[in-house]
Structure formats: structure tokens, C-alpha cells
Amino acid sequence: MRGAIPILRVGPNLLTTVHVELDDNIADAFQQDVLQAIERTGAKGLVIDISSLDEVDTYVARVLADTGRMAGLMGARTVLVGMRPEVAATLVRMGYAMEGVETALDVDDGIALLAVRRSVAGAKDTA
Amino acid sequence: MTLRVESSAEYPIVREADVIDVRRRVRKLAQERGFDTFATAALTTGASELARNAWVHGGGGEARVEEVADGLRRGVRLTFRDRGPGIADIERVLAGGFSTIRSLGLGLSGTRRLVDEFEIDSSPGRGTVVVVTKWTRF
Known part of the structure; x- marks a missing residue:
């Protein structure tokens, strides 16, 4: 199941589109893939695109939120x-x-939001 | 008005893949039945919650999917039956409050808000039966 959901590097961020229905196996593999990609690339941001999901139940919502929290522990904002x-x-x-x-509404807005967050964080660092 | 059952089908829930299968079948039926996209998402999400509860907490069971009509109203009724340990305090679970069964409670209380009619019957040792009905609107 590893690699079932591709993760692309786009500038300083990772971009991934959830295009399959999540089950426990795919969810676990997806989280592991995301975390290892963050370690490998040093990405500071993660954009998860769910525009192809027609429904999100509390299970899928929890998987997505957990993934964001895991990435956050490694310093990447989701x-x-x-x-x-x-x-x-x-x-x-x-x-x-x-x-x-x-x-955010779409991938472009998500990437823009991450850029804003990074510039705010950078301004704090140099202050 | 008396409820008419216009079609009925049963599907087993014994593996995780069955949860996804039931969800797909409910989505297709809701669309065929004339549910708009919001009502379709609501019913399908509810089906997903109840099917997952039956699989995770109930040790498996089955789903009955029915097309129902009441006068001019057309809808879909779903019955989920599991063989799990049952629920001792349904009201507490529906409140979604405590941690060990938080996912169970969230699924049940959330589903109740997505459908028009919601009935649950459960007690320790007898498993759980949940029946929900949704009419063709969000």
C-alpha cells in the first residue's frame, strides 16, 4: 500500500492528492509516506488535496487531521x-x-497560505 | 401514511472493504432515487459511519438497503445490524462524550443529525441495530 497516494515536491512544499478511498492500510501507508517525505525533502509545508473525495466521514477526517498533526510535530505545516x-x-x-x-479553497490558495505563514515565521525569527 | 418498501437488498459487513462497498451502493441508490448532491453526501456519509461502527465495534454484521415511499415522499431506509457486545448506555454514547468510544459516539450522534429518522436498539450481549431513513432532500 506504500506509494498508493503519490506525494510530489512543489517548491518548498509537498503536494498530495487523495484520489482513492481510505481504509486502514492505505491510511497507515499514506501517513508513513508523508512523514518520510518530509524527512527526506525538508519540506516546510504540506498541501493535501481532497477535491476528488465525494464524502468524508469522521474516520477519514480523523486520518487527515492526524496526518496534519504528525507533519506538524516534524515542523511542516499542513x-x-x-x-x-x-x-x-x-x-x-x-x-x-x-x-x-x-x-484553503484550492491548491493555489493552499500554497499561497503556506507562503504567508512562512514569511510571518521568518519575520519573527529575524526580529 | 403507511410506508411502502419498493426494493430491498442486504450486504454483509465482515471486512473493511465491505464498509466501502456499502457506501458505494448507498451513494448509487441515493443518486438514482433523485437525492441532490448534498442529501446524497449526507446519506452516504451516515451509511459509512454506521457500516464502520458495525465493523469496528460490532465485530461485523449486515446492512439492509431499502427504497421506501410514504405518500409522495421518496426515500432510502438503511438498517445496520451487528453482533457486537452491544451498548449499555446509548444516551451517553450518543452524546459523544467519553474517550474510549468517542469514535462510536461521533459516528452515531453525527449520523443522527444527517438523516430524517434515526432509531437505535441495543443492549449488552444482544448487539446493536440502527435504522435510519432519509427523504429526498438535504
Whole structure:
């Protein structure tokens, strides 16, 4: 299952598109792949594109949020992008709070958000 | 009004792949039944929660998927039955509050908000049956 969800390097970030339905095996492999890619590339940001997911249940939401928290422990900031309107409406109606992960409309906005976060962090470092 | 059952099918939930299979079948039926995209996502997500609960917490079971009608209303009714240990305190689980069964509670309480009718029957040693109905609107 390793490599089932490809992870691409785009500038200082990693970009991954979840295009398959997650189960326990794929989820575990995906998290391991992401963390090793962060270590290998030194990426400071991770963009997870979920625009091809027609539904996100609490299991998938938890896998995605956990992945963001794991990446955060390694110093990479995660932005979840491309959530479909139906998915956003359903998660809120269920009362599910997507804690610990920022979101943006699409991949471009996600990359832009990471750039802003990096420049703010850089300004603090030099202050 | 009396509820008419226009079609009925049963699917086993014994492996994780069955959870995904049930979800796909519910999505297809909801679309055929004329649910809009929001209602389809709501019902399909609920099906996914209940199927996963049956597999993870219930040690497997089965899903019955039915097309139902009540007067002019058209809908889909889902019945999930598992052979698990059952739930001693349903109200507490539905509140979603405590950690050991937080995922179970989130799935159940969340699903209840996504559907029009929600019934649960469970007690220790008898497993759990959840019946949900959704009509063709979000």
C-alpha cells in the first residue's frame, strides 16, 4: 500500500492528492509516506488535496487531521484544500470539528497560505 | 401514511472493504432515487459511519438497503445490524462524550443529525441495530 497516494515536491512544499478511498492500510501507508517525505525533502509545508473525495466521514477526517498533526510535530505545516461543498456541509452538520489543520479553497490558495505563514515565521525569527 | 418498501437488498459487513462497498451502493441508490448532491453526501456519509461502527465495534454484521415511499415522499431506509457486545448506555454514547468510544459516539450522534429518522436498539450481549431513513432532500 506504500506509494498508493503519490506525494510530489512543489517548491518548498509537498503536494498530495487523495484520489482513492481510505481504509486502514492505505491510511497507515499514506501517513508513513508523508512523514518520510518530509524527512527526506525538508519540506516546510504540506498541501493535501481532497477535491476528488465525494464524502468524508469522521474516520477519514480523523486520518487527515492526524496526518496534519504528525507533519506538524516534524515542523511542516499542513493545509487541507479542495473540500467539496457537500463535504463541508456534512461535516459541520455532524458536529465534527476539524481541529489542528488549516484549510484553503484550492491548491493555489493552499500554497499561497503556506507562503504567508512562512514569511510571518521568518519575520519573527529575524526580529 | 403507511410506508411502502419498493426494493430491498442486504450486504454483509465482515471486512473493511465491505464498509466501502456499502457506501458505494448507498451513494448509487441515493443518486438514482433523485437525492441532490448534498442529501446524497449526507446519506452516504451516515451509511459509512454506521457500516464502520458495525465493523469496528460490532465485530461485523449486515446492512439492509431499502427504497421506501410514504405518500409522495421518496426515500432510502438503511438498517445496520451487528453482533457486537452491544451498548449499555446509548444516551451517553450518543452524546459523544467519553474517550474510549468517542469514535462510536461521533459516528452515531453525527449520523443522527444527517438523516430524517434515526432509531437505535441495543443492549449488552444482544448487539446493536440502527435504522435510519432519509427523504429526498438535504
